[in-house]
Amino acid sequence: MVVLIIATSLLLISISFIQYKNVAKKYNQRRIENMENYVKKHIDYMLSTTTFPLTDENIKLIFKDKIHEISDIQNTEIQIYSLDGKLIKSSKESFSVEKHSPTVSKFILRLVNSSIDKRFLEVKTINGIKYRSSYSLIKNKKFKPIAILKLPNIPDDGYYEKELNNFLIRLVQVYSLMIAIAFGLAYILSSFITKPIYDFAEKLRETSLNQKNEKIPFSAKIKEINMLLQAYNRMTEELERNAIVLAQNERDLAWREMAKQVAHEIKNPLTPMRLTIQSFQRKFDPGEPNIRQKLNDFSESLIQQIDTMSSVASAFSDFATMPAQHNEILNVVEVIELTLDIFNEDYIVFETSEKEIISKIDRTQLIRVITNLVKNATQAIPEDQETKIILVNVDKTADQVIITIKDNGTGIELEHIDNIFEPKFTTKNSGMGLGLGIIKNIIENYNGTITFETKFGRGTIFTVTLPIVNS
DSSP states (O other), rough: OOOHHHHHHHHHEEEEEEEHHHHHHHHHHHHHOOOOEEEEEEEHHHHHOOOOOHHHHHHHHHHHTHHHHHHHHEEEEEEETTTSSSSEEEEEEESSSSSSBBBHHHHHHHHHHHHHSSSEEEEETTEEEEEEEEEEEEOTTTTTEEEEEEEEEOOOOOOOHHHHHHHHHHHHHHHHHHHHHHHHHHHHIIIIIHHHHHHHHHHHHHTTTTTTOOOOOOSSHHHHHHHHHHHHHHHHHHHHHHHHHHHHHHHHHHHHHHHHHHHHHHHHHHHHHHHHHHHHHHHTTTTTTHHHHHHHHHHHHHHHHHHHHHHHHHHHHHSSSOOOOOEEEEEHHHHHHHTTTTOOTTTTEEEESSSOOOEEEEEHHHHHHEEEEHHHHHHHTTTTTSSSSSEEEEEOOSEEEEEEEEOOOOOOOOGGGTTTTTTTTTTSSSSOHHHHHHHHHHHTTTTOEEOOOOOOOOEEEEEEEEOOOOO
């Protein structure tokens, strides 16, 4: 009961604190947005009525005196910068452009230009007081950026912080009294009922088929609780016996399945190797004029089958031991575009609406994912099909990069859809069927997803999503 009351109190305090913080944050953001909108309306009006050409050199003349009027009305400093970050005009009377002119950093310029609404809000704390500086683009009649508006060092309104502190003080006082009363009641109840039931619940929660479970001694003062503990101890004994049997059965089944799969995949290349050698023995004639060419053909045939067996071993090795991750911040668009260069098929098309989408992922593993999906797409299109197309598209949402690989191949049959990501499953005549299982493992390690849509006879679309790193 005490734990419940304390947890409830902390939860209520936390929710209230977060709510007040969010209200204060939104209030200050709206206050700055309103101030910025008011200033920009005046600026837009001045730009629309001025007779001067809208250039960097004329900005200073256009806002010669009016910038001070706007600054006085809004009670805030106003600064106008060129698109490369140089100060053009300021509402501070004592400011001199010629000496030590402040500039806007390239980092902030990049944030302003890359944001959707072409603005950026900088928050910093000076002497314990939060200040916010607003940056936004100034555009001409044709919506072409001509300058940057900055409203510097606007202090936060502390009204909501004061209300929050008063509320928390009152809340702590009330719940301190409630907790004190609860401690007294809990002490009485725990001696007779709560503690043995709590201990039993803890043991029950820790009970698992995958570990050795401890028995609970009969120490409760209540007969019914001792009967419950006795039943639990019998259950743990039975659970331990079943776990041993189940684990042994799973190991045996896994070994049998693995042995069958390895034997099947190795026998596939062994049969043509045997037939090739037998045929060579029967037809071998050292005196033939083209005997060297036949030897080369024979050797190449054997090498191909040996390579097939080697790929079988490599596939199992890759699936059993994934390579160590070397995460790095990289441009997904650039990496995918470079990866597609290794394919010679001219029907592979790359599309993207973004030049740069940043994510944190191992470059090698990302290349492996794209290569595997595109290779599967090429193999899904019959060689004799007249029109072939594989479309690789990269796009993004607010917090994800979305990669789609679309082909117009044969698609996936309905009976195979549920098994497509299972290890050892394949619809091809060769291979281990481990590729999609491996890349699904890679993607999920980065908190991503992989899904697909397919229509048999018309093609398949694989969709990969990965988290992006917001600048």
